[in-house]
Amino acid sequence: GQQLNQSPQSMFIQEGEDVSMNCTSSSIFNTWLWYKQDPGEGPVLLIALYKAGELTSNGRLTAQFGITRKDSFLNISASIPSDVGIYFCAGLNAGNNRKLIWGLGTSLAVNP
Amino acid sequence: SAVISQKPSRDICQRGTSLTIQCQVDSQVTMMFWYRQQPGQSLTLIATANQGSEATYESGFVIDKFPISRPNLTFSTLTVSNMSPEDSSIYLCSVGPAGGSDTQYFGPGTRLTVL
Numbered sequence: 001g002q003q004l005n006q007s008p009q010s011m012f013i014q015e016g017e018d019v020s021m022n023c024t025s026s027s028i029f030n031t032w033l034w035y036k037q038d039p040g041e042g043p044v045l046l047i048a049l050y051k052a053g054e055l056t057s058n059g060r061l062t063a064q065f066g067i068t069r070k071d072s073f074l075n076i077s078a079s080i081p082s083d084v085g086i087y088f089c090a091g092l093n094a095g096n097n098r099k100l101i102w103g104l105g106t107s108l109a110v111n112p
Numbered sequence: 113s114a115v116i117s118q119k120p121s122r123d124i125c126q127r128g129t130s131l132t133i134q135c136q137v138d139s140q141v142t143m144m145f146w147y148r149q150q151p152g153q154s155l156t157l158i159a160t161a162n163q164g165s166e167a168t169y170e171s172g173f174v175i176d177k178f179p180i181s182r183p184n185l186t187f188s189t190l191t192v193s194n195m196s197p198e199d200s201s202i203y204l205c206s207v208g209p210a211g212g213s214d215t216q217y218f219g220p221g222t223r224l225t226v227l
Binding site for chain 2: 003031033035040041042045048090092098099100102103104105
């Protein structure tokens with residue numbers, strides 16, 4: 001099925017560094033969602049974006065809905081060890097029976 | 113947001129048997145979804161379960177293998193039938209829209225190992 005292009009695939013950074021990851025699509029979405037998944041857990045919603053150009057923050061996390069509606073990025077500032085995990089982007093169209101289209105994930109490792 | 117629980121959290125099963133996974137939500141939701149996530153992979157939608165209608169299955173998934181029930185607006189079950197080792201995976205349910213926003217929230221998942 002359709003998937004989003006998510007990059008980078010993995011990152012290994014030092015504690016305190018900033019992180020940026022992004023997703024692109026060949027089709028437009030009405031909603032962009034960013035999730036974090038810890039080992040053995042279900043994905044946890046971090047940020048939801050509903051409007052082209054929207055910039056939303058959640059603590060040290062900031063995400064933007066691209067103005068073309070075909071891309072989104074997630075930034076994490078001043079990373080800490082508990083940021084370790086896999087980050088997924090997902091696009092949602094209300095007209096698509098609300099099926100999420102997923103990126104393949106970005107695996108983040110933080111060196112204390 | 114919605115609080116979602118799944119049972120069991122994990123199980124080890126023998127080939128040829130079936131396992132039923134339960135998903136319970138703390139509020140009424142219109143749509144519930146069942147996903148499979150194989151190790152190191154992204155999520156793959158199995159089916160959408162709406163109360164009062166047959167589940168809608170994605171390509172590659174069939175009702176005989178993954179029967180789904182949705183008896184009310186807060187509960188659903190997914191059965192993995194006649195299991196084989198290839199069914200070893202994490203099975204996740206999600207709900208949405210919920211909490212007044214057009215998004216999806218996920219349960220903690222059921223980790224299934226088939227021997």
